[in-house]
Amino acid sequence: MADNIDRTTSTNSIPSIFPAVGRWWRRGRLLLRWALFCLLAGVGLAILTVLYLKSKPLPPPDIGMTTQIVDVRGRAIDQWDKGEHRNYIPLKQLPASLIQATLIAEDRQFYHHHGFSPRGILRAAWVNLRSGRVAQGASTITQQLARNLYLTHDRTWSRKLKEAIYTAQLELHFSKDEILEMYLNKIYYGHGSYGAERAARAYFGKPAHRLTLAESAMLAGIPRGPRWYSPLQNETRAKQRQLAILDAMTRHRTITAQAAKQAKQEQLVFSTPPKPGPARAPWFRDVVLNEAVSRFGLDEALVQNGGLRIYTTLDLSMQEQAEHAMEHSLAAQPDLEGALISVDPQTGHIKAMVGGKDYRRSQFNRVFAKRQPGSTFKPVVYLAALERGLTPAARFESKPTSFFHEEKPYRPTNYHGRYANRFISMGEAIATSDNVYAIHTHLTIGEEETVRMARRLGIHSPLNPVPSLALGTSDVSPYEMVQVYATLAAGGMHHPPTSILRVEAPDGRVLAQAKPQEEKVLSPAEAFVMTHMLKKVFQPGGTANRVKQFLKRPVAGKTGSTDWDSWLSGYTPDLATTVWLGFDQHRPLPQGTSRLTHQAWGSFMRDALAHVKPHRFSVPQGVVRVKIDPESGLVAGSECPRTIDSYFLQGTEPRQTCSLHHPKPKEERNSSWWERIIKWWFG
Structure with missing residues (x-):
């Protein structure tokens, strides 16, 4: 009996000995359930968000490109754009040196993240919290592209949220190569040049595919601050950034140390960026736009900002001659107008x-x-x-x-x-x-x-x-x-x-x-x-x-x-x-x-036509030449005093000989003028 009492007392005394452990155990299981629920909910929400962003179409990428109009010999007539002078170029046509230099300068982990750099986000968040405002961004290439395509450059939280959404959508809708291609064609390089192709021509006077490693590293450093790193405005600062990019490419084994050394020693020759001039044939340029839209059915926005190359029939040499001829003829009368089409x-x-x-x-x-x-x-x-x-x-x-x-x-x-x-x-x-x-x-x-x-x-x-x-x-x-x-x-x-x-x-x-x-x-x-x-x-x-x-x-x-x-x-x-x-x-x-x-x-x-050999109008089949007496309109006779060559459609030519001019009698033809006067006088 005593043993039973002791066992009962001993068993019932466990909760009273460890009351805290029991409560923590129950709470722990509850927290674990909630954590698992939140995790599943988060994963589900993330999946739904991804599916939503994947299904939601992005606005058309606004990469306004310069449309070029050229004459029959390939000479520039005019160009159209929204003020962003850009020549679009596919990624595969860009040199590897420019692509690698750009990735080193702007986003080394570009091919390894999904649009966001966690390290960059943490660094930017710490700086922003300390300053109490948005003072720094993570700036992956995808984020920069989202900002340049769809947003302004103001530093607000609402803009950052929109940027994150667009960044995620870009990563969902496009491949990495497509994103990089858009970036290299969209980004501003200073001096009115947008995109790598236009920048290569503006700074070095050559197409992008001919850029050297040294030139590529120089260009790659400009987008971070086009005014600050432009070699045309501050060559010393631009050179320092070029050297830093070449060193980084060497550390990341993108290039060899020997290649970097040669690039650093290369003397770069810069050209002056061309300033777009007025159209050389403005009335014709307007006709080209109208014909591209009305006859060929192209969208007007595509024609004006789609980076097209329009080959026209115009001969600029003839155009200049036409303008000179009209200008000279119209100069005497102030309000006199004119038109010429050839x-x-x-x-x-x-x-x-x-x-x-x-x-x-x-x-x-x-x-x-x-x-x-x-x-x-x-x-x-x-x-x-x-x-x-x-x-x-x-x-x-x-x-x-x-x-x-x-x-x-x-x-x-x-x-x-x-x-x-x-x-x-x-x-x-x-x-x-x-x-x-x-x-x-x-x-x-x-x-x-x-x-x-x-x-x-x-x-x-x-x-x-x-x-x-x-x-x-x-x-x-x-x-x-x-x-x-x-x-x-x-x-x-x-x-x-x-x-x-x-x-x-x-x-x-x-x-x-x-x-x-x-x-x-x-x-x-x-x-x-x-x-x-x-x-x-x-x-x-x-x-x-x-x-x-x-x-x-x-x-x-x-x-x-x-x-x-x-x-x-x-x-x-x-x-x-x-x-x-x-x-x-x-x-x-x-x-x-x-x-x-x-x-x-x-x-x-x-x-x-100064350099064109003169050509005659050739006589085709079905035409007959006839000598005509202009007075009668009939076939000229031997006595007709004047004849002209006239051409007729075969079968319509006159066949009757002119009878207005009769031949003179033989004796009259042989008599002297004095004899003819006497004969006339006496009738």
């Missing part, structure tokens, strides 16, 4: 474009302005007439004439009231720009035929099918008129004008490429017959005969003058050009404006 008729490539007197004063491109073309429109009428069976020998009387349209009289007049007062041919009407003849032709074939021909030749402006249309009273643009004459120069093949050859992405991929577009709208025979008649415009008696003092080669074209507009459209086999002069406010033109127009056209064509 194209290669065989391709439609725009070779030169001037849209006005001064782009800084007015960006309006008058190449696309709608004005009355005057007599430069007449070849459209005559081409339609050739198709409808009329020939260069077709004759209408040149005299004051009243025509009726919708029962209303229409009385056109010739320039200065000059009429031949006789029947003239189509060739003579073109050379002298006879308005009455043009109206006769227009009404003979029907006004709608003229409109249809204009559409085929590239004129899409509204055209009013009335008698006066033949005289160019419907507004069209120089851009449209040059297509008419380029089609003739190309033997009837119409090529829509184009300004872009191809567009390349920063990595060299071709994003857009012009495909040859051509349409046969005239037969070569029709184009040649019209060309032969238009050549007379530049010959003695023609309205543009003064151009011959500038241009000593085969040329064809037509002048046009109204009270408000002065035109000359013409071509050789190699180049078609249209020039317009006038006032924007449709004021009457001063005397002598047509002379300025001819001067601008002639001097430009002379200079633009």
Whole structure:
């Protein structure tokens, strides 16, 4: 009994002996459960956060790159960017020395962390706590990229939180190589240079892939403080940082000690960073942007800031000659404006474009302005007439004439009231720009035929099918008129004008490429017959005969003058050009404006073709040459006092011989002049 009592007493006394141990044991198990719960919850939250950040798309990386526009020979015309002059380059095209130097200088553990450096964070946190503000950042390459892509550089806690989020997303959405490539193309190197490629060209005048180890180490030290470490502003400080980077590369066995020694001893030669200048062809540059967007469907933001390389049709040498010719011709009249467009008729490539007197004063491109073309429109009428069976020998009387349209009289007049007062041919009407003849032709074939021909030749402006249309009273643009004459120069093949050859992405991929577009709208025979008649415009008696003092080669074209507009459209086999002069406010033109127009056209064509061998307009099949008596328009006989060579579409040439000039009797041919006078006197 006593034993039982003792055992009971002994057992029941354990809790009373170790009460604290029991309580700590229960609390420990509770804390362990909570710790495990928190750990699992933390892991779950981290997984959810990662999944959320992975699913949440990042804003498009804002690496605005400089788009370059070059002429047909690769010469720079202009560039587009947001003020960040940058040439994008893939990581694989950068030298290993620059990549290694950058990693040593900015983030040695870049390939071994997930966007954050724990040691850097602890160091920065301690400094920030001691100062009571955000005074230092961890600054991994990924964090720097996040800040440069999406954020400002202010030192606030909210910005740091956003930076952490974007940093995590960058690491989740991109590979390490992609992040490094974006960084090396985004970062600022000073002196207006963004990205390694632009910096290499700015500081050393060479592409990045040609950088030496010494040059790479120098560039790698600049982004930490572009003003502080720029070798152009403080070469001593920049050199010290370069040496420190080379030493660090040696310690981390990125390079050998011998390579570092040679790099330290290398004498660096610096270049002066180029300052972007104004566009060398501003009106053409605007056309390039419009065509890239509207014709090729490229996004405008991509075109202007996507680091593209746009190869154009422009010839800067011709462009400079066009600008000089227009400047010289417009100088005499303060408010007089003008436009010039020149194209290669065989391709439609725009070779030169001037849209006005001064782009800084007015960006309006008058190449696309709608004005009355005057007599430069007449070849459209005559081409339609050739198709409808009329020939260069077709004759209408040149005299004051009243025509009726919708029962209303229409009385056109010739320039200065000059009429031949006789029947003239189509060739003579073109050379002298006879308005009455043009109206006769227009009404003979029907006004709608003229409109249809204009559409085929590239004129899409509204055209009013009335008698006066033949005289160019419907507004069209120089851009449209040059297509008419380029089609003739190309033997009837119409090529829509184009300004872009191809567009390349920063990595060299071709994003857009012009495909040859051509349409046969005239037969070569029709184009040649019209060309032969238009050549007379530049010959003695023609309205543009003064151009011959500038241009000593085969040329064809037509002048046009109204009270408000002065035109000359013409071509050789190699180049078609249209020039317009006038006032924007449709004021009457001063005397002598047509002379300025001819001067601008002639001097430009002379200079633009100075190194091009003259070519003749070759006679195609389907054309017949006939000697014509200009008085009768028939085949010239042996007694016709004057003959001209005229070309006809085969099958339309005249076959009847002229009978106006009969041969003299044999006895009259053999008698003396005195005998002929006596015979005449006595009847």
